[in-house]
Amino acid sequence: MTSDKTTTRRRYSADFKAQVLGECDAPGASVAKVAMSHSINTNVVHGWRKLAREAGATSAVSSREFVPVVLPAAPMQSVAERGIEVELRRGAVTMKITWPSSATADFAVWTRELLR
Numbered sequence: 001m002t003s004d005k006t007t008t009r010r011r012y013s014a015d016f017k018a019q020v021l022g023e024c025d026a027p028g029a030s031v032a033k034v035a036m037s038h039s040i041n042t043n044v045v046h047g048w049r050k051l052a053r054e055a056g057a058t059s060a061v062s063s064r065e066f067v068p069v070v071l072p073a074a075p076m077q078s079v080a081e082r083g084i085e086v087e088l089r090r091g092a093v094t095m096k097i098t099w100p101s102s103a104t105a106d107f108a109v110w111t112r113e114l115l116r
Contacts (some may be wrong), residue, residue: 012040017048024049086111 023034024045031049035042084099084107099107 020045021048021052 020034020038020040023029024031031045032042035045083101084104086097086099088095088097099110
């Protein structure tokens with residue numbers, strides 16, 4: 001059986017592929033819509049994306065620049081300075097209590113009475 005049709009593969013330039021892949025990477029873009037707008041089968045574009053991910057996995061990381069951020073050091077408070085912090089909740093009522101660390105024995109008595 002012979003066919004009168006001659007099938008030829010379509011070839012795309014690297015610039016065209018980069019343009020299509022760039023359109024696919026846009027926020028909210030659909031690969032299928034981008035492929036249809038260029039009259040390309042969606043599977044072809046997915047194949048290009050896969051090849052780009054595999055080839056560019058290391059180059060994508062190296063193209064980003066590291067920007068150091070300096071954060072001010074948080075003042076460290078000792079446990080003695082902070083005290084004991086308790087938050088009690090019952091229904092819609094929330095009560096926060098800070099008890100001085102120097103009175104831990106009193107806090108223990110208060111907690112025991114509270115929980116009876």
